[in-house]
Each structure stands twice: as C-alpha cells, then as structure tokens.
C-alpha cells in the first residue's frame with residue numbers, strides 16, 4: 067500500500083467537508099473523527115503485471131471496513147486516460163490517488179487502485195484509463211478491468227469530456243460497449259437477477275467534464291442515451307435476453323462539471339455538491355441505492371475480488387451469481403470453522419468428567435449456551451452471504467455442533483442411568499431392611515422415583531433442534547430396574563420361603579417324633595395329619611405374602627409347588643433322622659422292652675422259674691420285628707392323607723431349574739420309601755441280637771433268685787439254738803451276765819444314750835449282716851453259666867449297650883410319653 071501524498075488544498079477541503087457533513091448528518095463524534103482523519107493510504111489492487119494484491123484484507127482492516135458487513139459502498143471510475151479521473155476522485159472522496167504531472171503528461175494510473183473515502187465507508191477504485199498509448203491496441207486489459215469493475219462496483223463513474231459526447235466512434239463508446247457486453251456475460255445464467263425488483267442493477271454515472279454550459283445537460287443526456295441505445299441494440303445478446311433493454315440492467319445518471327483549470331471555484335463548488343450525493347445517505351439523490359449493492363460482506367471482499375480477478379484472467383466464464391454463491395460457501399465454511407474451533411475448546415472441558423462417569427448437573431444448560439454462542443458467531447458473519455448457502459451451511463454447522471455434543475449427551479445419560487440405578491438398588495435394599503414393608507409398594511414407588519429422576523435429568527441435558535432421544539435409554543433403565551427388582555424379589559421370596567420352611571419344620575417336629583415313638587398301623591396317619599396341617603398353614607402364609615411381591619398367578623403356582631417339595635423334603639429329613647440306625651434301634655428296643663419286661667398292667671416282671679420266658683420272649687420279639695416294615699415306608703391307613711407333591715420330572719419349568727442346579731431332582735413316589743429290604747434285614751438282625759441279650763438277662767435273673775438264703779433256714783437256726791437259750795437261763799453266771807446287760811440297757815435308757823448306741827449298733831449290725839450274708843453266699847454259691855456261652859460276643863449287653871441309646875431316645879422326645887415316665891420311675 068502506498069503512502070498518501072501530502073494533503074492538497076482540495077484534499078483538506080474534502081476532509082473539512084466530510085467533517086461538516088458528518089456533523090450535520092449524524093453524530094458529532096463521527097464528525098470529529100472525520101475532521102481529524104488524514105486521507106487513507108491507497109492500495110494497488112491489481113498491479114501493472116495484472117497481479118491481485120494479497121494485502122486487501124489488511125487494508126480493509128486498516129480502513130476499519132473489514133467488519134462493516136454490508137455497510138460499505140464500492141464505486142469505480144472508468145474513462146479515457148488522463149481525463150482527470152484521479153483528480154476527480156481525490157476531490158470528491160478525499161482519496162490519495164496519483165494525479166498526472168502536467169509537465170510529463172502520460173499514463174499515471176496503471177492497473178487498478180483502491181482507496182477508502184475520507185468521510186464515508188466508501189471504497190473507490192481508480193481504474194487504468196482506456197485508449198492509453200502505453201497499452202497500445204491491446205484492448206484486453208480494458209475488457210478485463212471493465213469486467214472486474216462491473217462485478218464489484220455498485221456505481222460506475224464514466225468520466226468523459228464534454229466534447230467526447232456524440233462521438234459515437236470514440237473511445238468512450240467502445241468502453242461502454244465493453245461494459246454492456248461483460249454485463250450480459252456476468253449474468254448469463256440469469257440467476258440472482260430480477261429486473262422487476264431492480265436488484266443487481268448497476269448505476270452508470272456519467273460525469274461530463276469541462277462543461278462549458280453551451281449545451282445544456284439535458285441535451286447531452288439525450289445524445290448519450292441515443293448512443294447507448296444504439297450500442298445496446300447492436301449487442302449480441304445471449305439466449306433469452308434478446309428483448310432485454312438497457313434499463314433492465316443499468317440505471318443511468320448524468321452530471322456535468324466545469325473546467326477545473328478555467329473555472330476552479332465553480333469546479334470545487336459543484337464537486338462539493340456532487341460529493342453530497344455520494345456520501346450523504348439522506349440525500350434525495352444519494353447514488354448508492356440498496357439494489358446496486360453486490361451483497362458481498364466486507365470480510366468476503368478480498369476473497370471475492372481475488373476470485374473474480376482469477377476468473378477474469380483465465381478468461382473463464384464469469385457468472386456473478388455463481389461466484390457469489392461460491393464465495394458464500396467458502397466464507398460460510400471459514401466462519402463456521404472459526405466458530406466451531408471456539409466451540410470445540412469450550413466443549414472439551416466436559417469430556418473428561420463425563421468419561422470419568424460424573425453426572426454434570428448444568429451440562430444441558432452449558433451445552434446449550436455453547437452451541438448458541440457458536441451459532442450466534444456464525445450468524446453474525448455468515449448471514450450476510452447468499453441466503454440459501456447460509457441456511458445450508460448453518461444447518462451443517464448445527465449438525466456438526468450436535469454431533470460433537472452428542473457423546474456428552476449420551477455419556478451424561480449413561481452416567482445418570484448408572485447413578486439412578488445404584489440409588490434405586492440402595493433405596494430398595496434400605497427399605498427392605500425394616501420389618502414392616504410391602505415389597506410391591508417399595509419397588510413400585512422407588513421405580514417411579516428413579517424413572518422420574520432420570521427423565522428430569524435427561525430432559526435437562528436434551529437440546530432443541532437435535533434428533534437426540536432418551537427413549538431407548540429410559541427403556542434400558544426400566545429394564546435394568548426391573549431386573550434388580552426381580553433379583554430382590556427372588557431373594558425376598560427365598561428368605562420368605564426359608565422362614566416358612568423353618569416354621570413348618572418346627573410345626574412337624576414334635577408330632578412326628580411322638581408318632582414314630584409309638585409305632586402302630588396308624589403311625590403314619592398321625593405324621594401326615596400333622597404335616598398336612600403345617601403345609602396348609604405354610605401355603606396360606608406364602609399366598610398372603612406373595613401378593614405383596616407382585617407375583618403372577620403362574621409364579622405363585624410354581625412357588626407353591628416348590629414350597630410343597632421343600633416341605634416334603636423337610637418332613638423326609640425329619641423322618642430320616644428319626645429312622646437313623648441308632649434312633650430306630652432305640653425305638654424298637656423300647657417297644658421290645660415294653661412287651662417283654664413289663665406285664666399287661668405295665669408292672670415290671672420279676673422272673674421266676676415258673677415264668678414262660680421263652681414264650682414271652684418270642685412273642686415280644688416277633689411283634690417288634692413286625693414293626694420294621696412299618697418304619698420302612700410311609701404308608702398311612704387313610705391314603706387321602708398323602709399330600710399331592712408334584713415331582714420335578716412332571717414340571718418342565720422345574721426340570722429346567724433342576725438342570726441349572728437350582729433345585730434338586732424330586733420324585734414323590736420314590737420319597738415314600740424310607741429304607742429298603744437290605745436295611746430292613748439289617749435292623750431286624752440287630753433287634754434280634756438285642757432281644758437275645760434281654761432274654762439271657764431274664765434267664766440269669768431267674769437263677770439269681772434261686773441262690774437267695776431260704777427263710778426256713780432261720781427257723782432251723784432257732785430250733786437248733788433252743789438248748790443254748792435254756793442253758794443261759796439255768797446257768798447263774800450266764801444269768802448274771804444277762805442281768806448286767808439288762809441293767810446296762812436300763813442305764814442307757816435312763817441316761818438317754820439310746821440314740822448313739824442305736825447308731826453304733828446299727829452300724830455293727832449292718833457289718834455283721836454283711837459278713838454273715840457274704841459267708842452264707844459263699845457257702846451256697848453254685849457256678850453260673852457264662853454269658854459268652856449263651857450269646858454272640860458281638861451282641862451288646864443290654865444294660866451297657868442299651869443305656870446310652872435309650873438315653874438318646876429320651877433326649878429326642880420333646881415330651882416324655884406316659885409310658886416312658888413310668889419306665890424311668892421304675
């Protein structure tokens with residue numbers, strides 16, 4: 067960019083005029099700024115070598131126009147070389163274009179220069195003059211510069227001398243023909259042009275210089291219009307535009323200026339008047355009408371002008387609307403990228419916490435704000451471009467923004483899902499810890515709360531203008547909640563079934579023990595009656611509780627079947643325990659004992675040699691042995707007492723449970739058999755041996771009673787001692803001794819010494835009795851048969867072996883039988 071030349075008088079005048087016009091039209095601040103401003107530096111937009119400058123954006127920035135949007139104007143001046151174009155522009159706009167040195171006379175402006183007007187947001191293009199000697203017959207640049215100016219400028223100032231008007235063959239007419247031709251080419255696609263609305267028109271502003279006043283402006287205007295019409299008619303118009311008129315594309319305006327050198331004051335005055343039309347927006351004849359604007363935002367101007375110039379240089383078809391669209395695309399992309407970059411930096415902040423599983427309470431609002439900021443930044447700059455392109459690019463940007471935010475949204479949902487699920491689980495478990503709860507109530511209220519919480523969190527993070535959906539995630543959460551609820555329910559059911567089972571076990575224990583302790587044909591009826599009652603109660607309890615578990619009919623049926631099986635297994639376990647070897651042996655022994663050792667009245671038998679020990683033994687043994695098959699199989703006399711317990715094999719769903727190892731195989735019919743033939747034989751053999759032991763003991767007790775000292779022996783002793791008694795009475799010595807004894811007895815009695823003496827005597831008596839008894843026994847003792855000779859060595863002695871088992875049986879019985887009490891007393 068070239069430095070401006072020293073401000074001339076004209077320039078200072080322009081500046082001061084700008085200040086005054088700014089003051090009069092808008093604000094004093096703007097006026098002050100304008101007054102203080104120096105002419106802007108000019109920019110060699112297209113160099114002598116026809117190269118486009120890379121510094122336009124920089125210059126626009128310096129001229130404070132880069133962010134002006136559409137609030138700027140652009141005009142270009144065309145005309146023959148050295149016709150005072152630069153001089154006019156500098157006077158009109160306070161620009162700093164080079165003016166020809168009078169002494170040299172030659173082409174001053176080469177290529178195209180651009181400068182900002184001093185007092186208004188106006189860009190002025192000074193285009194190399196046509197017909198110059200320097201470029202000779204080469205009309206190429208003239209066409210290119212015309213094309214370039216037409217594509218960018220709202221107003222084309224056509225500068226010509228008065229004496230050139232009417233010279234149809236002159237340089238200006240050639241220039242105008244070129245302008246018209248390129249105009250048609252620019253809009254050949256017909257897009258974007260609407261002659262009815264007047265949009266995309268260009269103003270041709272004819273400035274007739276050195277107007278001496280002899281020919282009035284109106285005449286000059288008519289002449290020029292006639293020339294223009296003739297040129298227009300002679301053009302080769304593109305298809306579809308054959309009937310078009312010049313005014314479809316151009317507005318035409320004409321003005322004159324006096325000779326600058328001959329009438330300098332008048333020249334300056336009229337220039338000042340003309341300036342008003344260019345800078346004062348409120349002026350009635352303000353030249354920059356809206357419809358002339360090329361709708362290129364200032365920030366897109368560098369790109370646009372460069373592209374246009376490239377197209378011009380490569381002689382490609384230059385279709386202006388297409389160029390505008392391309393520019394819009396390019397710029398919208400650039401603006402979107404800039405906005406997106408800022409947005410991405412902002413969005414990155416949320417990424418880590420979300421990935422770490424956090425739930426960010428304000429994420430929705432912050433994402434929304436971030437997205438709005440990005441869109442606002444895009445809208446601000448991009449909305450000035452081609453509307454359709456802008457809309458398309460905006461929706462692309464929105465999509466991109468949403469795509470960036472989507473993982474955050476999904477992450478937040480997932481984290482919320484986890485959080486809500488965990489709270490649901492802990493809340494349910496917490497409430498299930500108490501005693502008084504309704505499972506269905508707990509689960510449904512917590513489920514509702516969890517889903518509502520999730521819904522609220524999801525809504526908070528969902529943005530408008532997205533296709534994000536929370537339905538799937540909500541569905542997944544509901545499924546996960548239901549799975550946890552099912553799990554809890556299964557555990558609760560298990561707990562409940564275990565409680566019911568425990569109660570049932572307790573209920574059947576005592577009746578079962580009592581029934582089995584007194585075997586008989588109706589033994590099993592008692593057991594099964596008690597079981598039936600306990601089972602009915604258990605089922606009732608289950609059904610009552612199952613209601614609060616939301617169990618379905620089908621689930622209840624299955625659970626009841628399982629409960630029956632468990633109850634039956636519990637009964638079987640009790641029966642197995644009660645018919646275990648030691649218990650069963652004790653029971654049978656007890657029965658045998660009752661029948662063998664006690665008579666019908668329940669009195670213990672004292673065996674005498676006359677008793678039919680063998681007969682009683684056989685009867686008692688056979689009766690007891692007959693009980694073994696009774697214990698071996700559950701067989702009530704009343705078959706209806708047998709419960710209906712479904713076997714797992716008959717139930718496909720339970721067969722599946724068995725396969726999974728969740729329930730054992732169960733066959734009701736098989737479960738009725740407590741033990742088989744082999745064990746029956748074993749139990750019988752054992753009982754026989756024990757009975758044998760009792761038999762031997764009975765026999766031995768008979769022999770013992772025979773070995774007692776007979777009563778008549780004492781009579782014999784009295785008879786034999788009669789003589790000795792007479793001898794004592796007749797002998798004075800013995801008699802005296804007897805008297806002394808009697809006297810001693812009297813003294814003892816009188817002195818009350820009988821107690822201790824009786825004690826001593828008793829002790830002495832007991833000792834004497836013991837010694838005498840021992841002596842007699844020894845005397846009459848006969849050898850007895852050894853037990854080993856009578857019974858098998860392996861059989862336990864009844865007193866030794868039976869004692870602990872009997873004690874065990876007694877411990878097992880919760881309430882001793884009357885018979886047992888009797889026995890123990892005995």
Ligand SMILES: Nc1nc2c(ncn2[C@@H]2O[C@H](COP(=O)(O)OP(=O)(O)OP(=O)(O)O)[C@@H](O)[C@H]2O)c(=O)[nH]1
Pocket residue numbers: 146147148149150151152153154164165166167168172173174175176194195275276324325326327
């Ligand atoms: N007769 C006449 N001469 C003028 C007028 N204005 C400027 N000049 C003179 O014309 C000569 C050319 O002026 P420029 O302003 O350099 O003309 P230009 O058309 O910009 O020249 P190029 O940029 O070389 O095409 C200078 O010597 C000016 O003094 C005018 O109104 N009437």
